[in-house]
Amino acid sequence: MKNNIIKQFSFYEWLNYIEKFRINIEHRKHNVICIARKLGILPLNAFIYIVGGTNGKGTTCFVLEKILLGLGYRVGLYTSPHLFQYTERLRINGRELNKNLHVLSFIRTEQARDTLSLTYYEFITLSALYLLRYSELDVIILEVGLGGRLDTTNIINPNISIITNIGLDHTEILGNNRDLIGFEKAGILRKNKIAIISEKNLPRSLKYIIKKDRVRLKLINKDWFYKKYNNSWAFISKEFHCLNLPIPKVSLIDTATALAALSESKCFINKNVVKHCISQISIPGRFQILSYNPKVILDVAHNFHATTYLSKQLIDIKGFSRIYAIVGILKNKDIKNVFLPLISVVDYWYCITLQTNRSVSAEIIVQYLPIGSSIICSSTKHAWNKIQNIVSTRDIIIAFGSFFTVYEMYKMLKFK
Structure with a gap:
């Protein structure tokens, strides 16, 4: 009876339905992974970036998306929260999806969920990952919702992890000091995989995990650099450098972080495309x-x-x-x-x-x-x-x- 009713839900009825979801935190990871396996989203067949940090996550994701699309790749982007409407959270090749596609994914996710409990965020993230899984993409960019270690996006194994910075926010959940927060953010790093980090003052917890897991750290002002001039800026790393870049309308350090991640992706980078894309980037709500x-x-x-x-x-x-x-x-x-x-x-x-x-x-x-x-x-x-x-x-x-x-x-x- 329940399945027959929810199959008839409109897009907005679905949002109202899943916004009421609550869960005992002890069961979160088990439920999420179990449902993800039912949905067939482990693993995702694409090159994966996962982006965490206190601030600048969204900007870094948008810059990566813009440049990769400019370079001709098929790109999926999942971000949160949305500013104006739910469909902003997921873009395929730079476009939001039709609400009907979200409804179909909600139905499939609910069928896989069955009697298992999820939060609103876990449900919509699994739904988004399901849509990404079947969109035939070259690259998928995932923005962490909160923290990293326990975030639903972190069930996906990335090729490159990015941490923009570590500051005090959501302290009631992540901890009340940078060491505790750094530990949560470090949860998105993977053993022997590349990590792009633009935080200049690494907390001890993050340093420990990088060393323990032999993470291939690419650190700002050590492995990659950027410098601003009057009317331009430059990006320099071992893998890639580009001079006379246009000053972006968004955060310069986040733009440089995106270039650092791109430079470690082993893809061909056309500098003229990079310059054009940077000059065109504008993100609602970011200055x-x-x-x-x-x-x-x-x-x-x-x-x-x-x-x-x-x-x-x-x-x-x-x-x-x-x-x-x-x-x-x-x-x-x-x-x-x-x-x-x-x-x-x-x-x-x-x-x-x-x-x-x-x-x-x-x-x-x-x-x-x-x-x-x-x-x-x-x-x-x-x-x-x-x-x-x-x-x-x-x-x-x-x-x-x-x-x-x-x-x-x-x-x-x-x-x-």
Whole structure:
């Protein structure tokens, strides 16, 4: 009876159904692997990159995808979370899939699950891997959802593992120091396989696993380098070098990390294609400039490491401008340290309660910000309207703090 009902679910009914999934953590890995075997997704028949780290995972994945597609490869990409709609999470050859294909995969995954328990994330990741398995791809790029060691993407054995950086985030799950978090991130490394790491200060736990498992480490500033000039930059490694690269619209270190991974893949790299692809990359919510006069910028930065980088980006363009920040944040974040790098950069703060029960209230946010320069707003629209009354064309408006903040801001401006 149940199977007959769910087979008739629409795409959105499926999402509503699986969002209710819960599980005892003790049974996670066994259930995931058992279902993956039923689905026939172990192993995946492609060259696999798996990308972990505290920040920059998504950007690194998108850069890899863009260049590999430019080089003529058939590429599948799985990322999380989505910003606007679920179908963003999975792309085949640069395109999102039709919702009907997702429904077919949901049905197949549910049949394989039977009476076994899964979380929402585990279910949708298995569904995505099923679609990737049968798409006849040359390359598959998997972004780790959380941590690495226990993440569902980690049931796949990669050819190359990538760790972008290691900072404090999701400490209630991954641990409250860099050694504990480093241990979780190191779970995506494989014995005698290549690991691209762009973290400059490796925690002891990560060093230990690299040595124990004889991981073929390719480390930033040792095995590969990048250098920025006024209007260009250069990438150099033993396997590949490229000068006079265009400055990307996304993070430079993440772009370099993608090139480091590409250079270790033993594929032919056309430098002109690389330059063209880098010049074309733009990712929603990653220092995304929506308009000018005043500049309106959206950024999903939501932890200390990310806002430290965001503060440097804002300082580079601030000049004599005033910066107005619209900020909402989720309850599991270290609020004080998220804001700390931006306190001296942002001039005025507009605090909102996001439209999710996971949101910190605006009344709590304002307690972490300078008195006299921060106010409570009832919504994104309320904050936007208040700023419009005083902003000048040379100023900057930045919305950040969560994927939810960026989504609400984008939706409000798109339909304004």
